[in-house]
Amino acid sequence: xxxxxxxxxxxxxxxxxxxxxxxxxxxxxxxxxxxxxxxxxxxxxxxxxxxxxxxxxxxxxxxxxxxxxxxxxxxxxxxxxxxxxxxxxxxxxxxxxxxxxxxxxxxxxxxxxxxxxxxxxxxxxxxxxxxxxxxxxxxxxxxxxxxxxxxxx
Numbered sequence: 001x002x003x004x005x006x007x008x009x010x011x012x013x014x015x016x017x018x019x020x021x022x023x024x025x026x027x028x029x030x031x032x033x034x035x036x037x038x039x040x041x042x043x044x045x046x047x048x049x050x051x052x053x054x055x056x057x058x059x060x061x062x063x064x065x066x067x068x069x070x071x072x073x074x075x076x077x078x079x080x081x082x083x084x085x086x087x088x089x090x091x092x093x094x095x096x097x098x099x100x101x102x103x104x105x106x107x108x109x110x111x112x113x114x115x116x117x118x119x120x121x122x123x124x125x126x127x128x129x130x131x132x133x134x135x136x137x138x139x140x141x142x143x144x145x146x147x148x149x150x151x152x153x
Contacts, residue, residue: 043087
């Protein structure tokens with residue numbers, strides 16, 4: 001079994017890969033609102049925040065997965081109306097914003113919300129999800145956010 005390590009964030013050079021992983025995971029759900037794919041990838045590559053991500057890395061340091069999380073002051077995905085308008089145009093941003101707003105979940109101030117696990121390949125049997133959950137729990141404990149979540153103790 002290959003060793004996977006979990007670290008905080010991702011590199012600027014990995015933005016395109018992260019955007020592709022995000023689209024692979026959520027494209028079918030988001031395609032009608034955030035498509036076409038080329039624009040969605042451009043948007044995600046620019047508006048993913050590494051401060052709100054845990055990266056799974058293979059034995060050579062390569063990115064093999066990513067877990068996004070959301071807390072009261074930020075999340076993996078960011079960007080607002082102006083950012084959408086830059087990619088899609090003003091009118092297209094006008095109709096996208098209300099639909100995207102329906103997908104938003106605002107966590108309480110003392111909650112860490114797991115906000116998506118991404119992997120470019122199948123990692124079945126390698127404990128990737130368990131590693132991410134453990135990483136989020138560790139981060140939650142350090143930030144004092146994990147006292148309410150099931151399984152944190």
